[in-house]
Amino acid sequence: MVKKIFSVEQILTLLLVFVPIAIGAELFFHAPMFVFVASAIAIIPLAGYMGRATEHLATHAGEGLGGILNAAFGNAAELIIAIAALRAGSNTDIKPSTKPLLTWGPRCCSLAALPF
DSSP states (O other): OOOOSSOHHHHHHHHTTHHHHHHHIIIIIOOHHHHHHHHHHHHHHHHHHHHHHHHHHHHHHOHHHHHHHHHHHHTHHHHHHHHHHHHHTOTTSSGGGHHHHHHHHHHHHHHHTSOO
16 A cells, blocks of 8 residues: 655645746756756646636636636646747747637637626
């Protein structure tokens, strides 16, 4: 029998230390590989907390609005990566992932017209 040493909540909390490490690495060290690894690890707990917050909102908002929230925040990581790539000037890196982002905008506009 395997004994759990850390819970998921504790692991997410421990990984939050990589958020300031990634920011500090970008500002002071300028080592691209270290910044990338620290940022990749830092986004794990942030995505976990964002998912939990979305689930919490969905339980209070109802199934319809909860589904819209889950779909909207499910694409947040793609949107953040696309914006970072555009700011870095590498628009060829985001071409494969722009279709889901471009189709999400019209969906939001059409859903905004619906009465809730």
